Amino acid sequence: MTKPLASMTGFARGSGNAQACSFTIELKTVNARGLDIRLRIPTGLDDLEHLARKRLSQRLNRGAVNLALNVSNNSAQTEVTVNEQALGTALDAIDTLSGRIEADRPRLDGILALKGVLEVKEAELTDEARTQLKDSIMAEMDIVIDDLLEGRRLEGAQLLEVIADRLTEIESLTAAAESNPSRNREVILERLKDQISALTESEVGLSEERLHQEALVLATKADIREELDRLTAHVAAARNLIKQGGPVGRKLDFLAQEFNREANTLCSKSNNVDLTAIGLDLKASIDQLREQIQNIE
Numbered sequence: 001m002t003k004p005l006a007s008m009t010g011f012a013r014g015s016g017n018a019q020a021c022s023f024t025i026e027l028k029t030v031n032a033r034g035l036d037i038r039l040r041i042p043t044g045l046d047d048l049e050h051l052a053r054k055r056l057s058q059r060l061n062r063g064a065v066n067l068a069l070n071v072s073n074n075s076a077q078t079e080v081t082v083n084e085q086a087l088g089t090a091l092d093a094i095d096t097l098s099g100r101i102e103a104d105r106p107r108l109d110g111i112l113a114l115k116g117v118l119e120v121k122e123a124e125l126t127d128e129a130r131t132q133l134k135d136s137i138m139a140e141m142d143i144v145i146d147d148l149l150e151g152r153r154l155e156g157a158q159l160l161e162v163i164a165d166r167l168t169e170i171e172s173l174t175a176a177a178e179s180n181p182s183r184n185r186e187v188i189l190e191r192l193k194d195q196i197s198a199l200t201e202s203e204v205g206l207s208e209e210r211l212h213q214e215a216l217v218l219a220t221k222a223d224i225r226e227e228l229d230r231l232t233a234h235v236a237a238a239r240n241l242i243k244q245g246g247p248v249g250r251k252l253d254f255l256a257q258e259f260n261r262e263a264n265t266l267c268s269k270s271n272n273v274d275l276t277a278i279g280l281d282l283k284a285s286i287d288q289l290r291e292q293i294q295n296i297e
Contacts, residue, residue, distance in 0.1 A: 003246040006297045007155035008032065008063035012147035018136035019129040023071045025137070025144050029152070031295060032064035040068040048134060052141060059145050061247035062297045069137065073125075086116040152297065159292050160242065163252075166289035167235050170259065170282060174231045177224065177266065177278045224269050227262045231282075234259050249296035256290035 008031045015024045037056050041049050048069070056065055090111055098105065111117065125133065238255050241248045263286055267279035 004153050005156040005160050005242065005245060005248070006149070006152040007159055007295050008152070008249070008297050009155060009295060010148045010152040012144045012151060014140045014144040014147070016136050016140045017074075018133045019125060021071055021073050021125075021133055023069065023133075023137055023140070025141055026068045027144050027148050028066045029060070029063040029148065032062060035060060035062055035065070037065045038067070040066075042069060042071050044130075045069070045071065045134065045137075048137065051138060055138070055141060055145065059149065060297075062249060067141075071133075071137075081119050083116055083119050086114070087111070090114050090117060156296065159295055162292050163238075163242065163289060163296075166285055166292070167238055169285045170231065170289070171235050173278055173282045173285065174228055174235070177275060177282075178228055180272065180275045180278065224266050224275075227266045227269070230262045231259065231266075234262070247297045249293065252293045252296060253290065256286060256293050259286045259289065 008029060010027075010029045012027045013024065015022065017023075035057065037053055039049050039052055041052070052067060052069075056067065094106060094111075234255050238252060241251055241255070260283065263279055263282040266282065267276055270276045270279055
Protein backbone atom coordinates (compact mmCIF):
# COMPACT_ATOMS: atom_id res chain seq x y z
CA MET A 1 0.00 0.00 0.00
CA THR A 2 1.36 3.42 -1.01
CA LYS A 3 2.17 5.66 1.91
CA PRO A 4 0.57 9.11 1.45
CA LEU A 5 2.57 12.31 1.34
CA ALA A 6 2.79 14.18 4.63
CA SER A 7 3.47 17.78 5.54
CA MET A 8 6.25 18.63 7.99
CA THR A 9 3.97 21.09 9.80
CA GLY A 10 1.72 19.87 12.60
CA PHE A 11 0.52 20.28 16.17
CA ALA A 12 -1.04 17.90 18.71
CA ARG A 13 -1.80 18.02 22.41
CA GLY A 14 -2.73 15.44 25.01
CA SER A 15 -3.21 15.18 28.75
CA GLY A 16 -3.72 12.61 31.46
CA ASN A 17 -3.65 11.76 35.16
CA ALA A 18 -1.68 9.18 37.10
CA GLN A 19 -0.61 8.78 40.74
CA ALA A 20 -2.14 12.06 41.93
CA CYS A 21 -0.30 13.84 39.11
CA SER A 22 -1.72 15.53 36.03
CA PHE A 23 0.32 16.05 32.89
CA THR A 24 0.08 17.64 29.44
CA ILE A 25 2.06 16.88 26.31
CA GLU A 26 2.39 19.39 23.47
CA LEU A 27 4.01 18.35 20.20
CA LYS A 28 4.77 20.78 17.39
CA THR A 29 6.65 20.27 14.11
CA VAL A 30 7.75 22.71 11.42
CA ASN A 31 9.88 22.52 8.27
CA ALA A 32 13.54 21.51 8.49
CA ARG A 33 16.17 19.97 6.24
CA GLY A 34 16.44 16.91 8.49
CA LEU A 35 15.00 15.59 11.74
CA ASP A 36 15.75 17.94 14.64
CA ILE A 37 14.18 16.86 17.97
CA ARG A 38 14.06 19.20 20.95
CA LEU A 39 12.53 18.11 24.25
CA ARG A 40 11.48 19.88 27.44
CA ILE A 41 11.18 17.29 30.21
CA PRO A 42 10.64 18.16 33.92
CA THR A 43 13.40 17.48 36.42
CA GLY A 44 12.99 14.08 37.99
CA LEU A 45 11.72 12.50 34.78
CA ASP A 46 14.92 12.94 32.80
CA ASP A 47 15.06 9.28 31.78
CA LEU A 48 11.94 9.90 29.68
CA GLU A 49 14.04 12.00 27.30
CA HIS A 50 15.73 8.95 25.78
CA LEU A 51 12.42 7.10 25.40
CA ALA A 52 10.65 10.11 23.87
CA ARG A 53 13.50 10.82 21.44
CA LYS A 54 13.58 7.19 20.32
CA ARG A 55 9.80 7.09 19.85
CA LEU A 56 9.78 10.28 17.78
CA SER A 57 12.72 9.12 15.65
CA GLN A 58 10.85 5.92 14.82
CA ARG A 59 7.70 7.74 13.71
CA LEU A 60 9.00 10.90 12.00
CA ASN A 61 11.44 11.33 9.13
CA ARG A 62 11.89 15.10 8.74
CA GLY A 63 11.03 18.32 10.52
CA ALA A 64 11.99 20.43 13.51
CA VAL A 65 10.21 18.71 16.41
CA ASN A 66 9.43 20.40 19.73
CA LEU A 67 7.92 18.35 22.54
CA ALA A 68 6.99 19.91 25.89
CA LEU A 69 5.95 17.80 28.89
CA ASN A 70 4.43 19.51 31.94
CA VAL A 71 3.65 17.58 35.13
CA SER A 72 1.79 18.82 38.23
CA ASN A 73 1.62 16.95 41.53
CA ASN A 74 -1.94 17.37 42.79
CA SER A 75 -1.31 15.50 46.04
CA ALA A 76 -2.24 17.34 49.25
CA GLN A 77 0.76 15.78 50.95
CA THR A 78 3.66 18.16 51.41
CA GLU A 79 6.95 18.09 53.28
CA VAL A 80 8.07 21.10 55.34
CA THR A 81 11.77 21.36 56.15
CA VAL A 82 13.95 24.02 57.77
CA ASN A 83 16.74 25.42 55.64
CA GLU A 84 19.50 25.38 58.26
CA GLN A 85 21.76 27.68 56.30
CA ALA A 86 19.04 30.32 55.84
CA LEU A 87 18.03 30.03 59.50
CA GLY A 88 21.63 30.46 60.67
CA THR A 89 22.05 33.56 58.52
CA ALA A 90 18.84 35.06 59.93
CA LEU A 91 19.86 34.36 63.56
CA ASP A 92 23.32 35.85 63.00
CA ALA A 93 21.72 38.98 61.58
CA ILE A 94 19.39 39.22 64.61
CA ASP A 95 22.31 38.92 67.02
CA THR A 96 24.26 41.61 65.16
CA LEU A 97 21.35 44.04 65.11
CA SER A 98 20.43 43.41 68.78
CA GLY A 99 23.65 45.13 69.86
CA ARG A 100 22.91 48.17 67.69
CA ILE A 101 19.15 48.63 67.93
CA GLU A 102 16.95 48.62 71.03
CA ALA A 103 14.10 46.33 70.09
CA ASP A 104 12.43 43.14 71.25
CA ARG A 105 13.88 40.01 69.79
CA PRO A 106 11.64 38.53 67.07
CA ARG A 107 9.34 35.64 67.92
CA LEU A 108 9.80 32.18 66.47
CA ASP A 109 6.86 32.52 64.08
CA GLY A 110 8.36 35.74 62.75
CA ILE A 111 11.72 34.06 62.14
CA LEU A 112 10.11 31.08 60.39
CA ALA A 113 8.13 33.48 58.19
CA LEU A 114 11.35 34.90 56.75
CA LYS A 115 11.79 33.98 53.08
CA GLY A 116 13.83 30.83 52.59
CA VAL A 117 13.85 29.64 56.20
CA LEU A 118 11.03 27.17 55.67
CA GLU A 119 10.91 25.11 52.51
CA VAL A 120 7.69 23.44 51.46
CA LYS A 121 8.11 20.57 49.03
CA GLU A 122 5.65 18.26 47.38
CA ALA A 123 5.84 14.75 48.69
CA GLU A 124 8.18 12.60 46.59
CA LEU A 125 6.60 9.82 44.55
CA THR A 126 7.53 6.28 45.37
CA ASP A 127 9.51 4.34 42.77
CA GLU A 128 6.39 2.34 41.89
CA ALA A 129 4.27 5.47 41.52
CA ARG A 130 6.94 7.16 39.39
CA THR A 131 7.09 4.11 37.09
CA GLN A 132 3.31 4.13 36.67
CA LEU A 133 3.38 7.86 35.91
CA LYS A 134 6.05 7.37 33.25
CA ASP A 135 4.08 4.52 31.67
CA SER A 136 0.98 6.73 31.51
CA ILE A 137 2.97 9.58 29.96
CA MET A 138 4.47 7.34 27.27
CA ALA A 139 1.07 5.82 26.45
CA GLU A 140 -0.40 9.30 26.01
CA MET A 141 2.64 10.34 23.98
CA ASP A 142 1.88 7.59 21.46
CA ILE A 143 -1.64 8.99 21.07
CA VAL A 144 -0.30 12.53 20.63
CA ILE A 145 2.15 11.34 17.95
CA ASP A 146 -0.70 9.54 16.16
CA ASP A 147 -2.76 12.75 16.19
CA LEU A 148 0.22 14.74 14.88
CA LEU A 149 0.84 12.29 12.04
CA GLU A 150 -2.82 12.33 11.05
CA GLY A 151 -2.76 16.12 10.89
CA ARG A 152 0.40 16.05 8.82
CA ARG A 153 -1.18 13.55 6.42
CA LEU A 154 -4.30 15.70 5.99
CA GLU A 155 -2.17 18.76 5.23
CA GLY A 156 -0.05 16.62 2.90
CA ALA A 157 -3.18 15.73 0.92
CA GLN A 158 -3.94 19.43 0.48
CA LEU A 159 -0.36 20.12 -0.61
CA LEU A 160 -0.60 17.26 -3.09
CA GLU A 161 -3.50 18.96 -4.88
CA VAL A 162 -1.52 22.18 -5.26
CA ILE A 163 1.62 20.33 -6.41
CA ALA A 164 -0.37 18.32 -8.95
CA ASP A 165 -1.85 21.55 -10.34
CA ARG A 166 1.60 23.11 -10.66
CA LEU A 167 2.97 20.03 -12.47
CA THR A 168 0.03 20.15 -14.91
CA GLU A 169 0.72 23.85 -15.48
CA ILE A 170 4.43 23.19 -16.12
CA GLU A 171 3.48 20.41 -18.53
CA SER A 172 1.11 22.74 -20.42
CA LEU A 173 3.70 25.52 -20.62
CA THR A 174 6.30 23.04 -21.89
CA ALA A 175 3.86 21.97 -24.60
CA ALA A 176 3.23 25.64 -25.47
CA ALA A 177 6.99 26.20 -25.83
CA GLU A 178 7.20 23.07 -27.98
CA SER A 179 4.54 24.36 -30.39
CA ASN A 180 5.70 27.98 -30.43
CA PRO A 181 6.07 29.14 -34.08
CA SER A 182 9.58 30.43 -33.38
CA ARG A 183 10.70 26.79 -33.12
CA ASN A 184 9.72 25.95 -36.72
CA ARG A 185 12.68 24.76 -38.77
CA GLU A 186 12.13 27.42 -41.41
CA VAL A 187 12.00 30.23 -38.83
CA ILE A 188 15.18 28.98 -37.11
CA LEU A 189 17.04 28.70 -40.44
CA GLU A 190 15.94 32.17 -41.50
CA ARG A 191 17.12 33.62 -38.19
CA LEU A 192 20.46 31.82 -38.53
CA LYS A 193 20.91 33.19 -42.07
CA ASP A 194 20.29 36.72 -40.83
CA GLN A 195 22.76 36.31 -37.96
CA ILE A 196 25.44 34.79 -40.19
CA SER A 197 24.86 37.52 -42.76
CA ALA A 198 25.37 40.11 -40.04
CA LEU A 199 28.64 38.42 -39.07
CA THR A 200 29.98 38.36 -42.65
CA GLU A 201 29.07 42.00 -43.23
CA SER A 202 30.72 43.21 -40.04
CA GLU A 203 34.01 45.01 -40.17
CA VAL A 204 35.69 42.19 -38.28
CA GLY A 205 36.94 39.69 -40.80
CA LEU A 206 36.12 36.07 -40.06
CA SER A 207 37.79 33.04 -41.59
CA GLU A 208 35.58 30.32 -43.04
CA GLU A 209 36.45 28.03 -40.08
CA ARG A 210 35.59 30.73 -37.55
CA LEU A 211 32.37 31.47 -39.41
CA HIS A 212 31.48 27.78 -39.24
CA GLN A 213 32.13 27.76 -35.48
CA GLU A 214 29.97 30.85 -34.97
CA ALA A 215 27.17 29.24 -36.98
CA LEU A 216 27.32 26.15 -34.76
CA VAL A 217 27.12 28.32 -31.65
CA LEU A 218 24.12 30.19 -33.02
CA ALA A 219 22.39 26.94 -33.98
CA THR A 220 23.02 25.45 -30.55
CA LYS A 221 21.67 28.53 -28.79
CA ALA A 222 18.55 28.46 -30.94
CA ASP A 223 17.78 24.82 -30.08
CA ILE A 224 15.79 24.23 -26.86
CA ARG A 225 15.01 20.59 -27.64
CA GLU A 226 17.05 19.25 -24.70
CA GLU A 227 15.47 21.69 -22.24
CA LEU A 228 11.96 20.70 -23.33
CA ASP A 229 12.79 17.00 -23.10
CA ARG A 230 14.24 17.43 -19.61
CA LEU A 231 11.21 19.43 -18.42
CA THR A 232 8.93 16.64 -19.66
CA ALA A 233 11.09 14.00 -17.97
CA HIS A 234 11.13 15.96 -14.70
CA VAL A 235 7.32 16.19 -14.68
CA ALA A 236 7.10 12.42 -15.13
CA ALA A 237 9.71 11.84 -12.39
CA ALA A 238 7.85 14.11 -9.95
CA ARG A 239 4.59 12.29 -10.59
CA ASN A 240 6.29 8.94 -10.03
CA LEU A 241 7.68 10.15 -6.69
CA ILE A 242 4.22 11.34 -5.63
CA LYS A 243 2.76 7.99 -6.63
CA GLN A 244 5.52 6.26 -4.65
CA GLY A 245 4.56 8.31 -1.59
CA GLY A 246 6.29 8.43 1.78
CA PRO A 247 9.11 10.82 2.73
CA VAL A 248 10.05 12.03 -0.78
CA GLY A 249 10.29 15.75 -0.02
CA ARG A 250 14.06 15.96 -0.53
CA LYS A 251 13.88 14.24 -3.94
CA LEU A 252 11.03 16.51 -5.03
CA ASP A 253 13.01 19.55 -3.89
CA PHE A 254 15.98 18.41 -5.99
CA LEU A 255 13.67 18.01 -9.01
CA ALA A 256 12.31 21.53 -8.44
CA GLN A 257 15.88 22.85 -8.68
CA GLU A 258 16.34 20.97 -11.96
CA PHE A 259 13.05 22.40 -13.27
CA ASN A 260 14.32 25.89 -12.52
CA ARG A 261 17.65 25.21 -14.23
CA GLU A 262 15.92 24.19 -17.47
CA ALA A 263 13.54 27.17 -17.38
CA ASN A 264 16.48 29.55 -16.93
CA THR A 265 18.29 28.00 -19.90
CA LEU A 266 15.16 28.18 -22.03
CA CYS A 267 14.82 31.89 -21.27
CA SER A 268 18.49 32.56 -22.03
CA LYS A 269 18.25 30.79 -25.41
CA SER A 270 15.02 32.45 -26.46
CA ASN A 271 15.13 35.31 -28.93
CA ASN A 272 11.38 35.42 -29.37
CA VAL A 273 9.07 37.51 -27.17
CA ASP A 274 6.36 34.87 -26.93
CA LEU A 275 8.81 32.10 -26.07
CA THR A 276 10.45 34.29 -23.42
CA ALA A 277 7.02 34.96 -21.89
CA ILE A 278 6.42 31.20 -21.70
CA GLY A 279 9.79 30.77 -20.02
CA LEU A 280 8.96 33.43 -17.42
CA ASP A 281 5.59 31.77 -16.73
CA LEU A 282 7.46 28.50 -16.29
CA LYS A 283 9.79 30.08 -13.75
CA ALA A 284 6.86 31.51 -11.79
CA SER A 285 5.06 28.17 -11.74
CA ILE A 286 8.24 26.35 -10.71
CA ASP A 287 8.78 28.80 -7.83
CA GLN A 288 5.25 28.08 -6.60
CA LEU A 289 5.91 24.35 -6.96
CA ARG A 290 9.10 24.51 -4.92
CA GLU A 291 7.45 26.61 -2.24
CA GLN A 292 4.89 23.84 -1.66
CA ILE A 293 7.40 21.01 -2.00
CA GLN A 294 9.49 22.44 0.84
CA ASN A 295 6.60 21.64 3.19
CA ILE A 296 6.66 17.94 2.23
CA GLU A 297 8.29 15.44 4.59
